[in-house]
Amino acid sequence: MNSAALNRTTLPADWRDFLALTKPRVMSLVVFTGLCGMLAADVPVNPVIGFTAILCIALGAGAAAALNMWYEADLDAKMKRTARRPLPAGRMDRQSALHFGVGLAFFSVILMELATNRIAAAVLAVSILFYVLVYTVWLKRRTPQNIVIGGAAGAFPPVIGWAAATGNVTLLPVLLFLLIFLWTPPHFWALSLFVRSDYAAAGVPMLPVTAGLKTTRQHILLYTLPMGVAAVAPWPLGLAGAFYGIVASAFSLVFLGIAVQVWWNRATEPAGMKPEKRLFAFSILYLFALFGALVADKVWLS
């Protein structure tokens, strides 16, 4: 082994690598939806308690991400998109990642219980366990439906935010859960269409790898329909006002329009997959816009 390689495996990991384990960019969406769930509850929350609840959601998401990277280090090494992460790049040993992830998970759940309530802490614990055990360990390498069921893990933050504010879980946070749950498959399948060679090389049974491009494009369109219904539903059910209803309807129609373009597209190479790339980018904006509109509707316009 050359000295550079020896140094890389024996040196203590840099603190920036621990931060990278928490997937900070993914965390921003988790924090945003969690915060919106809390604000949409429209009950007075002490700012310190509210801040702590959001911090716990972020730490819980970071813990789940660290444990995901610990378990998937071998997969990450095979994919261009993930090969430079701390574990596959050899900047950190696996045990450090495991200890960091488990410690952060316990810390976030205990702090959530102490600062807010047992319901919020329980949902946070379930979301971490779901992401690590159900999605990462059980489903991801076994079934092309991995992202469908595993998507539930990312749908918990607004429920946790709501529970932290109110101490209960009602129909609106359940609909917000359903919205993210149904949004996840089209979002990830759009991505997996133009990076499918990566997934194929790593042996991950994503839908484009196992069922082909045409079936994946059909699935994206099929999931967009119930997603749109779940997005608009709070309005006719009287859980949100007209402002949210109009924003949700308009953005869902645009989402559906791009999903139809994806369905029509016959490109087999990433260079020809502009609709897929557009759908992936728009899906992120979609979630930010809908949750932002919900908060604006509940807090300022009601």
Added chain:
Amino acid sequence: MAVVTDPEEEVRRRQKGRAIVMAVLLAAFVILVYAITIAKMSINR
């Protein structure tokens, strides 16, 4: 940027970086627990 070649020096640099980050996080945690205690007391009053 200077390239550090001595492994021992690099180990010390990383340990120092981690120690500083840990100290900042612990201080932040102490402040947070204090603020939560005050907030809980004002809620329960």
